Amino acid sequence: MSKGDLNIDNILKDRLSSFEGKIPLSDWNIIEKKLNRRKRIFIFYWSSITLLLLIGSFVLYNSATKNYKEYNLKTENLRTFKKPIEKNTLNKEIENKIVLKYPKTEKNNKNSNLNSIATETYNSNEQKSNIGIEYIQLDLISKFVSDLYNFNMSSIEKSKILNLNKPIYNSNKSNCKFSIEIGVNFSPSIGMEAIKENAKMNKFINHSYFNAIAGSSSFGNGMNNGLNMQINYNKKWFISSGINFKEYSVYHSFDYTISEFPNVDILQGILKYLPKSPENVKYEGKGLLKFINIPLLFGYRHYFTPSLGIESKTGINLSKFSTGQGKSVNPTYLHLEDYSRENIRNWSKGYTLSTGIFYKSKRNFIFTLEPNYSSMIGSAYKKSYPVKNRLYNYGLNFNINYIIK
């Protein structure tokens, strides 16, 4: 490094490191607003997760306790061990032990009954080995089978006892099934919007007032009500769609005085600021956008018990702009204007995520309660508008569906 370099760098550092720019101290209010917003989102997000975890733990604990009790009740004469048994040897061992222990059975007419009982026990065992849970000791199985056989029970009673294993081993042999659900949903939410410059239209933005425009919005609320239709596959996987009426609302508070009026060329952007007498822009009210929404969601249900479980779903939605109420500020001309078809996109894309619990009643109704997040993928405004406005909300979705088939 030459001496000249050192001189230049040192001098530049001396002169510029202490350089201060002009920034109004009132900007603290904007930062404070943003900090408060982050805090509220943080609280909402974590409280939703905590609530979900609590509900999930409660459901898991209850279903585990219930299964454990059922298991003890059903297998009180059976001991279990965790050593896996090879499938090929299992059948032979069962047959050998049954023949050795009860040789007379072959000669009797009871042969067919015992075989069917043994086969059923084996089937249960085979399924267990498939799903990798505990295995029942073979001699105890055969003893249990013979004990049952020797009891003076009807075949129905015997099969009832043997079938007690089925729920534990999940030996539900039902084939893949499709079912259809229809229902309604209500989803109140906290609405928010993110306002940014449209980089392509940057030259049309009056930057002197942009902060006042972008920082004008605070929390609002949202609502998404509608009809669902859902196709289930094997009771677990599902595709859901429907039609919803969706609202996004945000409270606006504009209060600033324009002292620089732009002279705008529709092709070239802002050319210069014209001297005019100061004008106050003051407005406080709710901006409300309504859409007709068509979702396409894909999800999964996990059953903890036959009636209770958790479900998660995610997907995209297409929103058709319906009506807009309230005022927004045009960042070019700085005047207040209505939301209208002139500036709002006719169709907007969005995405949704939700996870929650469901309860299936005996009358084939399914009630679902799930926190959800939905957002627009792009801006609600048209591409030619100088500002991008992405609307999003955090909500709680409540569904009531009925299984019709």
Added chain:
Amino acid sequence: MDKSKIYEIIEGCKKNDRNCQKLLFEFYSKKMMGVCQRYCNNSEIARDLVHDGFIKVFTKISSFKGDSSLETWMTRIFINTCLSHLKKTENRQVFMDIDENIHSIKDDNENKDENEFAVMIKNMPVSKIFDYINSLPEKYKIILNMYSVDGFSHKQISETLGIQIGSSKSRLSRARTMLIDKIKHNESKN
């Protein structure tokens, strides 16, 4: 502001005390606005970056251990905020290695130029130097700011911007030459 007062403010900020956060903003906002303006020509965007930078400072202040001064730590956060903004916007050339391996071969005349230049800018108002630097193309301005003013090494610059060390050196050299030329040209007119 004395050290004990700054320590109190930092501790308050760590506890999310709004008054302490406000004090920190009031104390450092102008300086940080200066940092953002050095990296970003548009003063309104710089103002936005100051807002974003302070939010980052308040959310990350719990990780401030006092290894460096608060001002140095904050400056790094604001520089990173500015660079992230530049990455997002159209100024992608700052982060690209395009034919930058023109190693500067300085002769005695160039060194002489730089010495003359050093004397020239020593007596120049800060706002004027600032304007000259801001008139440089983005990719040269950033390197000059990072190396000469904010004390980054070429290695740090290459890591931050994702360019080669050679590119960083040649851009710096080019930036200096352009700055000297501009100042000489304009000052000789006056």
